Amino acid sequence: xxxxxxxxxxxxxxxxxxxxxxxxxxxxxxxxxxxxxxxxxxxxxxxxxxxxxxxxxxxxxxxxxxxxxxxxxxxxxxxxxxxxxxxxxxxxxxxxxxxxxxxxxxxxxxxxxxxxxxxxxxxxxxxxxxxxxxxxxxxxxxxxxxxxxxxxxxxxxxxxxxxxxxxxxxxxxxxxxxxxxxxxxxxxxxxxxxxxxxxxxxxxxxxxxxxxxxxxxxxxxxxxxxxxxxxxxxxxxxxxxxxxxxxxxxxxxxxxxxxxxxxxxxxxxxxxxxxxxxxxxxxxxxxxxxxxxxxxxxxx
Amino acid sequence: xxxxxxxxxxxxxxxxxxxxxxxxxxxxxxxxxxxxxxxxxxxxxxxxxxxxxxxxxxxxxxxxxxxxxxxxxxxxxxxxxxxxxxxxxxxxxxxxxxxxxxxxxxxxxxxxxxxxxxxxxxxxxxxxxxxxxxxxxxxxxxxxxxxxxxxxxxxxxxxxxxxxxxxxxxxxxxxxxxxxxxxxxxxxxxxxxxxxxxxxxxxxxxxxxxxxxxxxxxxxxxxxxxxxxxxxxxxxxxxxxxxxxxxxxxxxxxxxxxxxxxxxxxxxxxx
Numbered sequence: 001x002x003x004x005x006x007x008x009x010x011x012x013x014x015x016x017x018x019x020x021x022x023x024x025x026x027x028x029x030x031x032x033x034x035x036x037x038x039x040x041x042x043x044x045x046x047x048x049x050x051x052x053x054x055x056x057x058x059x060x061x062x063x064x065x066x067x068x069x070x071x072x073x074x075x076x077x078x079x080x081x082x083x084x085x086x087x088x089x090x091x092x093x094x095x096x097x098x099x100x101x102x103x104x105x106x107x108x109x110x111x112x113x114x115x116x117x118x119x120x121x122x123x124x125x126x127x128x129x130x131x132x133x134x135x136x137x138x139x140x141x142x143x144x145x146x147x148x149x150x151x152x153x154x155x156x157x158x159x160x161x162x163x164x165x166x167x168x169x170x171x172x173x174x175x176x177x178x179x180x181x182x183x184x185x186x187x188x189x190x191x192x193x194x195x196x197x198x199x200x201x202x203x204x205x206x207x208x209x210x211x212x213x214x215x216x217x218x219x220x221x222x223x224x225x226x227x228x229x230x231x232x233x234x235x236x237x238x239x240x241x242x243x244x245x246x247x248x249x250x251x252x253x254x255x256x257x258x259x260x261x262x263x264x265x266x267x268x269x270x271x272x273x274x275x276x277x278x279x280x281x282x283x284x285x286x287x288x289x290x291x292x293x294x295x296x297x298x299x300x
Numbered sequence: 301x302x303x304x305x306x307x308x309x310x311x312x313x314x315x316x317x318x319x320x321x322x323x324x325x326x327x328x329x330x331x332x333x334x335x336x337x338x339x340x341x342x343x344x345x346x347x348x349x350x351x352x353x354x355x356x357x358x359x360x361x362x363x364x365x366x367x368x369x370x371x372x373x374x375x376x377x378x379x380x381x382x383x384x385x386x387x388x389x390x391x392x393x394x395x396x397x398x399x400x401x402x403x404x405x406x407x408x409x410x411x412x413x414x415x416x417x418x419x420x421x422x423x424x425x426x427x428x429x430x431x432x433x434x435x436x437x438x439x440x441x442x443x444x445x446x447x448x449x450x451x452x453x454x455x456x457x458x459x460x461x462x463x464x465x466x467x468x469x470x471x472x473x474x475x476x477x478x479x480x481x482x483x484x485x486x487x488x489x490x491x492x493x494x495x496x497x498x499x500x501x502x503x504x505x506x507x508x509x510x511x512x513x514x515x516x517x518x519x520x521x522x523x524x525x526x527x528x529x530x531x532x533x534x535x536x537x538x539x540x541x542x543x544x545x546x547x548x549x550x551x552x553x554x555x556x557x558x559x560x561x562x563x564x565x566x567x568x569x570x571x
Contacts, residue, residue: 034413060323060415070410074338086330087414089322131410 002028005195010173018175019182019276020191021288026175027067030141034064063132064141069124073117077108077127080116081134088135102130105160122153142174146181158184177288179276192284205279212250213278215270216243231260237281327416331424335395339432349390349436357383371507372536376447381529382504385522387440388433388466389499395429396474397487419559430467437463453533462528465551469521472554479561502526521550
């Protein structure tokens with residue numbers, strides 16, 4: 001069983017996130033929505049009307065950015081966009097304007113004639129998104145769109161996406177295993193082994209956790225855990241390498257924690273703000289960053 | 301599994317049949333032009349595709365050609381149809397090999413998400429290869445006068461039809477092999493143990509006879525292809541309708557098989 005107990009609704013114009021580790025079924029969900037995979041059961045409906053399995057014409061309304069690059073590296077950015085215009089039947093007289101618009105969106109107007117193979121990873125990713133938007137779809141599916149991008153490219157990609165979404169009233173469904181990406185969504189579905197464990201806005205999900213997280217490393221984590229629960233009555237989780245303690249005022253708790261243990265018992269102590277990764281761990285019992293066993297249903 | 305999405309109501313209408321044809325046509329055009337765009341500027345590919353057959357023809361055709369007569373014509377002339385067949389073969393299999401790269405690099409995902417139907421994908425690829433083949437055959441035809449043949453045969457409808465039919469059969473065969481094998485090493489192996497022997501047995505090099513060879517040639521598209529090309533090029537080789545029909549049927553069967561395999565990319569996911 002790959003997808004079981006998966007149930008969510010996406011509102012028009014929202015950025016909906018599918019948050020889960022690699023192998024949790026996120027890409028499969030997107031491929032099913034796009035009609036790239038057959039369903040053996042369940043329903044996908046649009047405005048309350050059930051969609052038959054993979055109508056080619058429905059794909060006209062969908063733009064999709066795949067996890068693996070789908071551009072032809074031997075062709076220029078402009079040629080790649082022009083081929084996409086052909087694929088979506090965009091008339092010749094509209095093409096130039098649309099290509100220019102999308103090159104502007106991707107910030108590649110000046111480099112439109114360069115081979116895609118010569119562009120940087122961030123530029124290629126922006127071009128992938130531009131390619132998915134050129135036929136003006138009403139739904140944009142993004143499968144791990146910022147995987148492998150550095151922080152600056154990540155922020156830049158999201159900045160451009162936000163601008164585009166506001167100007168076009170487009171619905172975005174995004175799959176990600178990055179908590180900082182999930183936090184940018186209007187709502188998030190926590191996906192665990194092919195089922196939705198929670199569907200809520202990031203703010204509401206974050207409310208289920210305290211503000212701060214203290215990560216403790218030490219030789220005997222189980223003993224440290226027992227002491228923390230006994231002495232401080234705080235919610236704590238033992239991970240593979242560290243103990244996580246939820247608290248409201250971490251900076252006040254840290255001196256008390258340190259003094260309650262003998263020297264050498266704790267090897268490191270780290271204070272940080274709680275994130276969707278912690279919510280994921282709390283709900284599912286395992287880490288967002290961990291890879292699950294690969295699932296069936298790959299396209300290749 | 302239950303997924304609901306909400307968007308503008310007018311968007312969920314199924315597109316008109318004429319729109320679907322527009323998408324299919326667009327997919328064919330996109331894939332066809334892609335082949336041409338990729339070839340442009342790829343000097344090494346041009347050298348590899350044209351150099352090998354020309355060298356073959358120069359060595360075999362010209363060295364043995366002046367002395368040796370086969371079927372009443374000198375060997376240089378006899379081998380010319382075989383040379384053209386290997387140009388078509390190399391172009392077809394060389395281009396369909398890119399399918400393996402396309403599938404692994406993800407380019408095809410971008411095509412499969414488009415609203416065109418799957419048969420358009422196969423047709424786009426085949427038409428793209430056919431166009432490249434015609435260009436390359438056109439270049440090789442400049443050698444025709446040196447073999448005692450007319451360059452103007454390039455513009456004969458029969459000649460063009462046979463070049464296109466040969467391209468369809470070989471591209472479809474290459475498409476099927478690339479789709480099934482899905483590795484460049486495997487594809488090269490199939491080329492060496494299947495395609496090149498079939499070319500050699502087709503009568504491209506010498507008119508081979510014998511029980512087993514004749515039995516294999518009954519299913520060998522290149523056998524009918526070479527006969528067709530020879531009939532279109534040489535004055536003393538008559539055109540055979542049954543040969544043309546066999547090639548046509550093989551072309552359509554292989555094209556259908558390639559389309560069927562392409563449909564199979566949609567895998568089933570258990571819910």
